Amino acid sequence: MDAGMEHNAIRREAPVAGKPDPVTTGLQRLFAAIADEPIPDEFLKLLDEIDSRGKGTTQ
Amino acid sequence: MTDDAPAPPPEDFRRDLLAAIPALRGFARGLCGNRDLADDLAQDALAKAWAARDSYMPGTHFRAWLFRILRNHYFSLGRRAHRFAPWDEALADRVLVTTATQGSGIDIADVQRGLSTLPAEQREALLLVSASGLSVEEAAAVMGCAVGTVKSRVSRGRAALNLYMNGATEAPPPQARPAA
Numbered sequence: 001m002d003a004g005m006e007h008n009a010i011r012r013e014a015p016v017a018g019k020p021d022p023v024t025t026g027l028q029r030l031f032a033a034i035a036d037e038p039i040p041d042e043f044l045k046l047l048d049e050i051d052s053r054g055k056g057t058t059q
Numbered sequence: 060m061t062d063d064a065p066a067p068p069p070e071d072f073r074r075d076l077l078a079a080i081p082a083l084r085g086f087a088r089g090l091c092g093n094r095d096l097a098d099d100l101a102q103d104a105l106a107k108a109w110a111a112r113d114s115y116m117p118g119t120h121f122r123a124w125l126f127r128i129l130r131n132h133y134f135s136l137g138r139r140a141h142r143f144a145p146w147d148e149a150l151a152d153r154v155l156v157t158t159a160t161q162g163s164g165i166d167i168a169d170v171q172r173g174l175s176t177l178p179a180e181q182r183e184a185l186l187l188v189s190a191s192g193l194s195v196e197e198a199a200a201v202m203g204c205a206v207g208t209v210k211s212r213v214s215r216g217r218a219a220l221n222l223y224m225n226g227a228t229e230a231p232p233p234q235a236r237p238a239a
Contacts, residue, residue, distance in 0.1 A: 023220045026170035027089075027190035033167060034088050035081035043080055046102055050109045051073050 072112050076105055079125050082191055086126055089186040090133055092175050104129035120197055127201045130183060166224075173223035181216030188213050 020028070083104060087097035107128050108115075115124055174182050180202075187198040188209065195213070199206045 021217070021221070022165055022224060023170070023185075023217045024189045026165045026167055026224065027185060027220075028192075029165065030089065030167045030170050031082075031085040031186075031190040034085040037081075037084070039077075039080050039084075040098060042098070042102060043105070046105055047073055047077055050076070050105070051069070053069075053109070 069112075072109070072115075075121050076108065076125075079122050080105070082122055083125055083129060086186055086191060087129055087133070089171075089174060089190060090130065090179070090183060092171065100129055100133055103132055107132060120193075122191070123193055123197045123201050126187060126191070126193075127203075130201060134179075169224050170220070173220045176223055177216050177219055181212045181219065184209050184212035185216040185220065189217065 080101065083101045084097060087100040087104075088094060091097050091100065104125060108125055111128070115121070174185070177185070183202060184198060187193045187201055188195060193201065195206050195209045198213075199209045202209060
């Protein structure tokens with residue numbers, strides 16, 4: 001799984017057939033707008049901590 | 060799906076967590092409506108996911124697994140957290156610009172305002188199925204309820220949101236709402 005796949009999944013149209021309804025389109029665009037924001041540093045710091053812990057558990 | 064599949068190596072798990080952050084933030088923001096609270100929820104979910112990484116079965120839907128952790132945490136925080144947070148002015152500004160540039164004719168700010176009027180269960184179902192693209196089966200697993208219940212919540216939530224969006228011109232403008 002990579003970031004691109006995740007991002008595409010967010011934008012996937014939910015209805016199986018026909019044109020997406022305005023609610024679905026609006027929800028997907030709301031979600032996409034949030035997903036397009038830069039990831040805050042706090043998240044990256046948290047992942048760095050996780051990474052450090054992970055290295056500690058595998059060695 | 061195998062019950063005895065080994066847990067993913069930590070570096071793979073970290074990579075998957077990183078890739079899932081945008082979706083996790085989106086789900087959290089839609090659920091609670093407040094940027095800061097949502098990011099706290101998402102970070103807590105990441106930490107909890109790391110702590111529970113041995114329980115994740117490789118090959119299963121990773122994002123759905125994370126969503127379940129986040130929503131369980133959100134609902135465990137109690138009634139105070141269930142209440143939709145004050146209108147997120149910063150996001151409103153951003154999505155309004157996004158809407159204008161895309162020329163979609165859909166005011167995404169109205170969507171978020173409308174979400175705030177829905178019961179948490181309907182909001183959650185719409186976010187999982189309509190916004191993030193999970194199947195109703197996957198959403199049912201996340202929410203811990205029957206597929207039929209998810210369908211019903213999505214249907215009711217969509218109808219209510221559609222009704223809100225069609226009548227949204229009567230809603231006060233964002234700047235008249237209390238700041239977050």
